[in-house]
Amino acid sequence: MKVHVRVAPMPSVSPARILFCESNTDGTVGGSHFCLLHLIQGLDRRRFTPIAVFYEEHSLFARFSAACDTRVIAPLRPRPSTTRGAAAALLRRIVNAGKFVQRVGFCIGFLKRERIDLLHLNNSITRHHDWMFAAVITRTPMLTHERGINPRYSATSRWMAARLGAVVAVSHWVANHMRAQGVPAARLVVHYDGLEPDAVVVRSSADAIRREWNIPAAAPVIGIVGNVREWKGQEVVARALAQVVRAVPEVVCLFVGAVTPEDRPYEARVRQVLAEGGVSGHARFTGYRSNVADFVNTMQVLVHASVIPEPFGMVALEGMALRKPVVATASGGVAEIVTSDTGMTYPAGDAAALAERIVALLGAPELAETMGNAGYRRLTTVFRQDHYVAAIVRIYEALLSRVSGEQR
Numbered sequence: 001m002k003v004h005v006r007v008a009p010m011p012s013v014s015p016a017r018i019l020f021c022e023s024n025t026d027g028t029v030g031g032s033h034f035c036l037l038h039l040i041q042g043l044d045r046r047r048f049t050p051i052a053v054f055y056e057e058h059s060l061f062a063r064f065s066a067a068c069d070t071r072v073i074a075p076l077r078p079r080p081s082t083t084r085g086a087a088a089a090l091l092r093r094i095v096n097a098g099k100f101v102q103r104v105g106f107c108i109g110f111l112k113r114e115r116i117d118l119l120h121l122n123n124s125i126t127r128h129h130d131w132m133f134a135a136v137i138t139r140t141p142m143l144t145h146e147r148g149i150n151p152r153y154s155a156t157s158r159w160m161a162a163r164l165g166a167v168v169a170v171s172h173w174v175a176n177h178m179r180a181q182g183v184p185a186a187r188l189v190v191h192y193d194g195l196e197p198d199a200v201v202v203r204s205s206a207d208a209i210r211r212e213w214n215i216p217a218a219a220p221v222i223g224i225v226g227n228v229r230e231w232k233g234q235e236v237v238a239r240a241l242a243q244v245v246r247a248v249p250e251v252v253c254l255f256v257g258a259v260t261p262e263d264r265p266y267e268a269r270v271r272q273v274l275a276e277g278g279v280s281g282h283a284r285f286t287g288y289r290s291n292v293a294d295f296v297n298t299m300q301v302l303v304h305a306s307v308i309p310e311p312f313g314m315v316a317l318e319g320m321a322l323r324k325p326v327v328a329t330a331s332g333g334v335a336e337i338v339t340s341d342t343g344m345t346y347p348a349g350d351a352a353a354l355a356e357r358i359v360a361l362l363g364a365p366e367l368a369e370t371m372g373n374a375g376y377r378r379l380t381t382v383f384r385q386d387h388y389v390a391a392i393v394r395i396y397e398a399l400l401s402r403v404s405g406e407q408r
Contacts, residue, residue, distance in 0.1 A: 015045065015046060015047055015048050015049040016047065016048050016049070016117040016118055016396070016400055017048075017049045017115055017116050017118075018043075018049065018050050018117065018118045018119075019051050019052075019053065019111070019114065019116045019118070019119050019120065020036060020039075020050060020051065020052045020053070020120050020122060021052075021053050021119070021121050021122060021131055022036060022052070022053070022055075022122045022123065023055070023121075023122070023127040023128055024054075024056070024058075024123075025055045025056060026056070026260055026262075027056040027057070027058050027260075028058070028227050028258050028260055029058050029059050029060050029258070029288075030226075030227060031147075031314035031315070032122055032123060032145075033058070033060050034060070035122075035147075035170075035193045035314060036052070036122050037063060037067065038193075038194065038195065038199065038385055038389075039388070039389060039392060040052065040064070040067050041067050042385060042388075042389035043389065043393070044393075047393075048393075049068075050067075050069070051069045051071070051116075052064050052068055052069070052071070053070075053071050053110075054070070054071075055072070055073065056072065057072055059288060073110075100129075103130035104133045104134050104137075107131050107135075108134040108137055108138055111134055111138050111140050112138060116140055117140070117403075118140070118141050118142070118143075118396060118400060119131060119135045119140050119141070119143075120142070120143055120144075120145075121143070121145065122144075122145050122147075123144070123145060123148070124144065124145070124147060124148045124150065125144055125146060125153065125158075125160055125164070125167060125183070126148065126153060126157050128144065129157075129160065132144075132160045132163070132164070136163055139403075141165050141399040141400065141402065141403050142164055142165060142399075143164055143165045143166040143167070143168060143395060143399065144164055144166075144168070145167075145168045145169075145170065146167055146168065146169045146170065146174055146175075146311075147174075147311050147312065148174075148311055149173070149177055149308070149309050149311050149332065150181070152181060153178070153181050153183050157183070158182060158183055161183050161184050161187065161188075162184045162186070162187070165187065165395070165398075165399040165402075166187050166189055166395050167183075167187050167188045167189070168189055168190075168191050168395070169188060169189070169190045169191075170191070170192065170193055170312040170333060171190065171192065171311060171312050171332070171333030171336050172190055172333075172336060173309060173311070173331075173332050173333045173335070173336065174190075174311050174312075174333060175188055191388060191391045191392065192312070192382070192383055193317075193383070193388060194383050194385035194386070194387060194388030194389065195314070195317040195318065195379065195383055195385055196384070197376065197379060197380065199321075199385070200293045200296075200318050200321040200322060201293055202293050202294055202297045202322070203291055203293070203294060204291060204294040205297075206298040208294075209294055209297075209298040210298065213254070213286070214284075215252045215284070215298075216250065216252075218250065219250040219251065219252050220250060220251045220300050220362050221252050221253075221254060221298050221299045221300055222244070222251060222252075222253050222254070222299055222300060222301045222302075222303060222358055223253060223255070223256060223295060223296070223298075223299045223301075223302060223303065224253075224255055224256070224302075224303045224304070224305055225257060225292055225296065225315045226256075226257045226315060227257045227258050227259070227260070228257050228259045228263055228266065228267050228285075229263050229266065230263075230266045231306060231307055231308050232257075232305065232306055232307075233305030233306050233307045233329075233348070234255055234257075234266075234270045234305065235269060235270050235273055236305045236307060236349055236351050236354060237253065237255070237303055237305050237351075238270050238271075238273040238274045238279075238283070239273055239277065239351035240351040240352070240358065241274065241277065241279050241282060241283065241355075242274075242277030242278065242279050243351070243355035243356075243359075244355045244358050244362075245277075245278075245279050245282055247355075247359045247362075247363075248362050248363075251362065252282050252283075252284060253283050254286060254295055254299065255283060255284065255285045255286065256286045256295045257286075257287075257288065258288035259287065271283075293318065296319055296322050299319075299324060300324075300361070300362060300365075301324065301325055301326075301327055301361050301368065302315070302316070302319035302324045302325070302326050303326075303328075303358070304316055304326060304327070304328035304329060304334055305329065305354065306329055306334070306348065307329075307349045308332075308348070309329075309332030309348075310329070310331075310333055310334045311333050312332075313333055313334030313337050313338075316328060316337045316338055316343075317337065317379055319375065320337075320342060320372075320375035320376055320378060320379040321376065321379055322372075323369075323372035323373055323375065323376045324375070325343045325344070325361055325367075325368045325371035325372050325375065326338050326342060327343055327344050327345070327346065327354065327357045327358055327361065328343060328344075328345055328346075329345065329346065329348040330345035330346060330348070331348050337383070338375075339378065341374040341375075341378070342371050342372075342374045342375035342378055343371055343375065344360070344361070
């Protein structure tokens with residue numbers, strides 16, 4: 001006997017409007033941008049309508065625009081003062097306070113005008129305070145990612161942390177550091193950023209990259225990916241390269257990443273280190289490249305060299321997606337990504353140790369291949385993008401249902 005069960009239709013509910021804010025203001029693109037893009041792309045449009053705002057256009061702007069409503073908002077910044085002394089310092093504080101009030105007013109207007117149901121801040125509790133105050137005033141539920149390891153958290157940041165619906169730390173290292181700095185832990189959760197291997201697409205072959213950058217066909221290739229900045233450790237890689245060349249004379253190192261005007265002196269220092277080591281001819285500085293996967297695909301070893309703890313390390317995941325062994329610093333969130341099965345670690349800043357591990361992998365291609373394959377498996381189990389998106393969506397649902405319950 002068949003039993004027919006009539007299911008009542010679900011009531012029509014409009015998708016929740018979620019505003020995503022990225023705080024970077026210099027136009028460069030980092031891991032936070034890619035993580036945000038992947039999250040937005042993974043959201044169910046039947047349930048959520050994402051809106052992304054930036055302070056500057058950037059190289060990923062077109063991809064964000066294809067994924068959601070994407071806008072540029074001009075930041076209201078205090079004018080720099082050319083005067084000195086106590087009176088000038090007081091004046092600057094007054095001006096800055098006035099500008100902050102203006103920004104909060106702008107944010108309040110935006111939240112109301114765009115009928116924002118949930119605010120998701122992409123960077124840190126130390127940033128976006130204008131948006132946070134606006135959300136408190138308008139009673140808009142909010143959460144933030146914490147993607148940084150900050151030496152201190154101000155009283156304002158700690159106060160805000162207690163009023164956020166959630167603070168999503170990108171690694172246990174970040175979460176433990178925040179607790180040690182006195183950040184309220186009640187809203188603190190840890191969710192690793194995710195990456196789907198299929199999202200890392202190689203468009204130009206390794207042979208094509210070698211021809212473009214004048215790399216001999218048989219030359220082993222190593223490389224580091226990231227904006228050229230002092231804390232990213234390109235200088236450590238330059239010092240290590242001089243030692244690697246002595247063991248592997250044909251090796252070439254790719255330095256893949258943008259350089260801002262402020263970081264030009266550091267880039268010059270890295271180049272000087274290469275020159276002093278007699279290995280300038282073994283280095284290639286590519287600048288910003290939209291096809292990072294093509295360069296990683298060309299490498300036999302991917303290097304992560306940050307001299308201060310990295311909060312996470314999305315580049316390591318990209319290397320794992322392309323089955324590359326990763327040599328990384330043994331600190332920060334990246335130490336939660338790279339294991340002894342998937343690569344090697346070394347003490348941050350230790351160029352000799354870095355060189356030793358690179359030489360070991362270049363001299364053992366079978367071991368490098370085994371580690372690369374293990375890295376791919378680890379990526380597809382521990383760092384799956386769909387698991388990450390599902391975890392963030394659960395936070396959204398909890399915050400939105402809480403507001404709905406309060407309104408009933």
